[in-house]
Amino acid sequence: MTGQVAVSGIPELLSACRGVHTTAICCKNRAARVRVGKGDKPVTYEQAHPPHYIAHRKGWLSLHTSNLDGEEGASDRTVEDVFIRKFLYGTFPGCLADQVVLKRRANELIICALMLQRLPPIKIYFLVGYSEALLSAFYKCPVRLYLQTVPTKNVYKYI
């Protein structure tokens, strides 16, 4: 839209007019994207790819059948997933190298986590047993936690 800026009081500038173009705000997509920085931010493969690469360069983090055509229970599974991710993020403080992969196979909930070698193994074993027992009690289904430990995070590139 063009607007005219009127300058009052100064007769020589009354004839000057300026056009201003404005549009409604079209925000950039920010979902699941790491914003580009100076080149010093390490980023894993999972974080480096925005969500439109799912099924092309990325896989799925949470595998269940409720999002298929004609299947129910999508909202319940999603809420469970969010809780499990928050729970694991808190139970293993600073130890998760990447997002946790959740798989549901016929009533069983299989959690695959990639961890850093920050805690001594005794503590890790205890935390694994504790989280399995607690999550099985919450969701009334067998929960198994599979771990893989790495010394440092797997950096794909620096953004």
Add this chain to the structure above:
Amino acid sequence: MYYSFFLIFLSFTFSNTHLNWVQFSNLHVDVRSDMDKPKISISDEPDTLYKHLSVLVKGHDKAVLDSYEYFAVLAAKELGISIKKVHEPPRKIERLTLLKSVHIFKKHRVQYEMRTYYRCLEVKHLTGSTADVYLEYIQRNLPEGVAMEVTKTRLEQLPEHIKEPLWEMLGEEEKASKA
């Protein structure tokens, strides 16, 4: 099998990392003593016969369905089941168009889609026990994120009351009433 292949893959990746002090993370030992003895029961009733068995698998990922179809066809061939047809019904895409912003900005939307790919495996001429064994094997090895629908077409004996045509029965009754 897709499931056991994945387990082998997990153990392979785990042994590659340079670890001394954390064991292979299969921390659970499944105690399944009752599964060791196979239960074979013999009964005098005739086994149910199936004309067709149609297994429809649905998933988000076509590659997963491809590998599962290969596994199911291989299993059927090993068990000696004759496969009628393996075909791919067309995919269904469910699209949602939602508002991009929390408040106002009606002109700017975001579109999501959920794709469902299908694969249909039809087998013919099965007995009930073969069908049970095959289906149980297939279902125990279903990958996560894949759903299955099974349609069974059973062969039944013709019921007694429609074996003879009705006009012949009426004819016999007339003869019985005359005599």
